[in-house]
Amino acid sequence: MATIRRNWTKRIAAVRAAAKYCRAYDSSTGNMINIDPARAFEVWEANPRATLYEDTPGQKWTVHVHSNSFYILTTTDPEQDHQQRQKTATAAPVPAPGRPVRTSREEAVIQEAREYIQDAPGIGARTAAAATAAIGQKVRAGALIPNHLTGALPRITAAVTAKTVAEMRAQNLTHEQIRQRFERKKAEAEHSGNAKRAAVADAMLTVHAGIAADEEAQARPALPAPTPELEPATAPATYAGVPVPAPVRDRWGSELADGWRLGVRAANAHS
Structure with a gap:
């Protein structure tokens, strides 16, 4: 694209x-x-x-x-x-027993949505869970009436929101600014009495929170593997015979280790 x-x-x-x-x-x-x-x-x-x-x-x-x-x-x-x-x-696909068949019009709506979101960013686990929860809450609250399209809504909502957020991020908007935009859209829809648009904005707010959580999880650095402790007998020791602590050994070239290095050199010189 x-x-x-x-x-x-x-x-x-x-x-x-x-x-x-x-x-x-x-x-x-x-x-x-x-x-x-x-x-x-x-x-x-x-x-x-x-x-x-x-x-x-x-x-x-x-x-x-x-x-x-x-x-x-x-x-x-x-x-x-x-x-x-x-x-x-x-x-022709054979529907599962008991599953309602979508009309050609409904299939066209789904196809249009799929084409629009085909280049949407990848959906993380937290984003997918947020979309599923948002749509489920709207159905339970009566804001969405279950029909043949309901099952596709979580994925479509997640993808549309992800694409919208990616475009805003490309404009250097922060997640806080994006959240405020979604909240403003929701408030405007509620003020105008457009319940459907308000429900959509509220769902996108929920999905955006999942997107932000996924990004935060990806950006969080992995914990370093623990450094194996040297036995005191094999660790460098000062002239007084005190083993160098592991945190100091990890930063042996820093100012923190200046005094320890001097003590180890003194010990080596008299060994």
Whole structure:
């Protein structure tokens, strides 16, 4: 995935000419909707923070405003592509007993999400656990109604949040600043009465905490292997016969060991 800069006028003009279809994420319903490709470029031009990515050279691009606002531009009709993939499948998947079958529309939503998050950073154990807990809490609280898509939500939420956080980190934002942004999004959604968007922001807050915990765990240096203690009889000793302590031996070239080195030299000179 490559970023197309705003001053690459010829490249942008080529994308405008090639992109015949556009699907936008509708945060109020959680679905992708068909819109005029020109609308995606209008949003990109009006928002300095929006980014235009080339996902597949000459075929697919993404205008990313934020985690709940993005547009996928393509040269071919995504609905027809999805139908063609279904026709060319060697065999239809057999659902597990008792498991509800997703509709073609629901499969299309899942596929769109998978394509968007295909280049998301790796998901750590704490991030995955946080996403699972966040979605589970929303289901229990009634903010999310269980359906055929619920099982895919933890992974999608984790990946979308990870991608959003990675983009913010690339802008040199700290985790505290990112947390404040998510909290502001949640507060704005609650103030406007948009319960779904507030639930999404709250889930991303939880997942972000898991991402920060994973980063902290990775950055924490591994404990050094314990240094085997020398027996007092074999450890260097001073002229008075006092063995050099292990902490001093570990820092034998430092100022801490100056006096001990002198004592050992004196002992060696009289041995």
